[in-house]
Amino acid sequence: MQGVLHQILSGLATGGIYASLALALVMIYQATHHVNFAQGEMATLSTYIAYTMVTAGWSYWVSFIATVVVSFIMGVVVERVLMRPMTNAPVLALVGVFIGLLLIVNAMTGWIWDFTIKTFPSPFHSSTPLLGGFLSGHELGSTVVTLVMLLCIYLFFRHTSLGLAMRAAAYNPVSSRLVGVRVGWMLALGWGLAAAIGAIAGMMIAPIVFLDPNMMAGVLLYAFAGALLGGIENPLGAVIGGFAVGVIENLGGAYVVGTELKLTLALVIIVAVLMIKPSGLLGRTVMSRV
Amino acid sequence: MPALLEVVDLKAAYGQTNVLHGISFVVDEGEVTTLLGANGAGKTTTLRAICGMVRTEGEIRYAGERIEGKATEDVVRRKIGHVPDGRGTFMELTVEENMKLGAYTRSDRGVREDFERMFDYFPRLKERYKQQAGTLSGGEQQMLAIARALLLRPKLLLLDEPSFGLAPLIVRDIFEILGRIRQEEQVSVLVVEQNANLALALATRAYLLETGRIVISGNAADIRNDETLRRSYLGY
Amino acid sequence: MSGEITAEATEASTSIRTQPSTRARPVPFAVTVIVLAGAVALTFLVSNYHLFQLTMLVGYAVAILGLNIATGYNGQISLGHGAFYAVGAYTAAILMSNFDVPYWATLPIAAIISAIIGFLIGFPALRFTGLYLALTTFALAVAVPQLLKFKGIEDWTGGVQGIVISKPEAPFGLPLNPDQWLYLFSLGVAGLLFLFAWNLIRGRIGRAMMAIRDHALAAEAMGIDLALLKTRTFAVSAMYTGVAGALSAIAVEFVAPDSFTVFVSIFLFVGLVVGGVASITGAIFGAAFIVFIPNIAEQVSKAAPGAIYGVILIAFMYLMPSGVAGLLRRLYHRLVPSSR
Secondary structure (H helix, E strand, O other): HHHHHHHHHHHHHHHHHHHHHHHHHHHHHHHHHOOOOOOHHHHHHHHHHHHHHHHHHHHHHHHHHHHHHHHHHHHHHHHHHHHHHOOOOOHHHHHHHHHHHHHHHHHHHHHOOOOOOEOOOOOOOOOEEOOOOOOOOOHHHHHHHHHHHHEEEEEHHHOOOHHHHHHHHHHHHHHHOOOOHHHHHHHHHHHHHHHHHHHHHEEEEEHOEEOOOOHHHHHHHHHHHHHHHOOOOOOOOOOOOHHHHHHHHHHHHHHHHOOHHHHHHHHHHHHHHHHOOOOOOOOOOOOOOO | OOOOEEEEEEEEEOOOEEEEEEEEEEEEEOEEEEEEEEEOOHHHHHHHOOOOOOEEEEEEEEEEOOOOOOOOOHHHOEEEEOOOOOOOOOOOEEEEHHHHHHOOOOOOOHHHHHHHHHHHOOHHHHOOOEEEEEHHHHHHHHHHHHHHHOOOOOOEEEEOOOOOOOHHHHHHHHHHHHHHHHHHHHEEEEEEEOHHHHHHHHEEEEEEEEEEEEEEEEEHHHHHHHHHHHHHHHHO | HHHHHHHHHHHHHHHOOHHHHHOOOOOOOHHHHHHHHHHHHHHOOHHHHHHHHHHHHHHHHHHHHHHHHHHOOOOOOOOOHHHHHHHHHHHHHHHHHHHHOHHHHHHHHHHHHHHHHHHHHHHHHHOHHHHHHHHHHHHHHHHHHHHHOOHHHHHHOHHHEEEEEOOOOOOOOOOOOHHHHHHHHHHHHHHHHHHHHHHHHHHHHOOOHHHHHHHHHHHOOOOOOHHHHHHHHHHHHHHHHHHHHHHHHHHHOOHHHHHHOHHHHHHHHHHHHHHHHOOOOHHHHHHHHOOOOOOOOOOOOHEEEEEEEHHHHHHHHHHHHHHHHHHHHHHHHOHHHHHH
16 A cells, blocks of 8 residues: 555656646647647757756756746747748648657757766755655655646736736637737747746656656657646646656556556557547547548 | 728738729728628628738728738737627637736726726626636627727727627617717727618718628718618618 | 649649549659669669668668558558558568568568558547547657567567577579668569559549548548548558568668667658658658668768758758659659640
């Protein structure tokens, strides 16, 4: 029983990271109906930027905030430069651009920081187990960071006029323009936010999985699974789905499939959701059959 | 009175299909102008053209400025409120959020007061304030759309078929309120309608649009009283 | 721009006609013969190492052709065809090393197994819009190396170590070294598969596939069983890529989990776009691109091929969405006006 509880808590800790990235994916999906396959690589790049700042001697939290800001700008720029001209392009062209972006960012990180695995610091030093031995300091700390971030995002979207405008632009771009919302910029801000969220997810997962250019591939997979599980049209669902996937991954890894097949578990979740409840647990059925 | 909006030889097309073949009309400051016409005459397209939602040729002068070719957001920010075809409700958002979006571009202190005035026009919106707008009835959504557009504090209000798809009693209510709005708000109105009788009662000037061309223009009261005109063009 | 539209329109209108004689062939027969003869002649003209590269090129061409059948002609975006490539490669290697199956006999088995797995993966996702398949296949591609390392099947797959196999000798005492023979063998297999694909696509089924891609609702109204045709198309597509994987395993003489990362799938996708979406000959240009670019680029940096692929992919999306094949087709129509 102790073991199960431990697995669940530690699953929630990593689940928070999946939840963040799932939220980033869903934010872009809601506004554009496209899945950003480069979301993981962009987060990896952000983490490398943080790594460079920390190794240059900056304090962790200064680096953290600077990285979030830089990533936000990066997301905005990518939307303005790469995505904007593609507004009315067919899906295949968009997927092509996402994959191109993935390749470029992946190559860039490998080129600049080489492909060797690096350790990434955690700001939560305590190696002594907390909560009666259930969680490590980093697990607890990263969960807190994730929850604070999710809360901030929730407050932003619920209680600020800019957040409202961003939601409006995603739901109904035509009506949004008619009340004076600059829809194009809302999309760019969405990309910026998604990149910033991804950056936090990257910095929180890096101490666990170590830093290398392909670090986020697996995390992105769990985020896909989480987003689908919760409903890809529903941000809250995606967050819950992300946490759920973290727990399923940990329990499954510990008791069912073993750690070697953890990624396959994500694939199984994706396929199972599509077979059983394609709109996700909290989603509306809006998909077309064709 | 000077014209607030002056449209000269306006043409518009969707892809290859021309919808407007060069129409000209004016909306005078402080007055209600109506564009009448059957389905497919180009009424909605005219409103969309003013807001930069379709590709156009010709001139659109508004408050001494050429606004054709400007982005919709920029047209709206020049204080042109648009109650669109189909009402444009943000279904997933609450009534409150819909109304807040109406005032999105404003930073003045009058917004609170304006909310109260909207509740005075449309008490229903106050009752439904926290509800999801998608759950409102058609008439309530129309009220919400008008309130949303007025919350911009527009100088020019574009109304696209406010009676569309509504029960006669509700249509009467809405036109009564529009009459009040004409009296109380400092706004010029361009209303597009199929229900000519109601629109002519509200308007001072009227234009009749037929397949993308203006065939009749004149004083609303005159048109209303001219039985031959009414019978042959407006069908009532 | 207008040239492109005319070229596309010509092709679209001809593909609806039923009489084959009036149909302008995408590549003139004479060109095909010359290219094939040239390809065969290369066997005796270039070094063994270059022959090996050409064999890989032929393999990739088949793999991209497979991807093209699903993505190009049927509009189902797959980002995981590397998985079927891996299935084919491992099928060939396991059969050769564990069961002493002759190399040529592994190909049909690899084809069947890949088709079945393609069917199983495609089935749940194909009921929905394109992105769901892209997502599922992407997930599959990411999971592949881990699946191949799985301890439970280590006896067959060789785990992390992989499987070493050896290149077949030329049969019937032909005076060819193994590289020459394998190249010719691959060329023959590829020739058959290209011919079959060409036949499939210009026929009734091909028209139905494209109808689904261009207008699914109308296609359904015409009585096409969407789900059935889409899953079958996806299975055929996986089959092609599986055979290609088997050919490549025999050529490389080695399979290991880390040769089949998600990047194999991504490179196939890049090859598809660069060569030309919905173009049979495009598969060859795409394959040439993904075989030769890394050779040149890796002299700069290990990371350079990825960066170049990425930049070129995006550039093609903006500037030349019809790929190299589309460009050549336009040039051809411009130079030979009567071909319109």
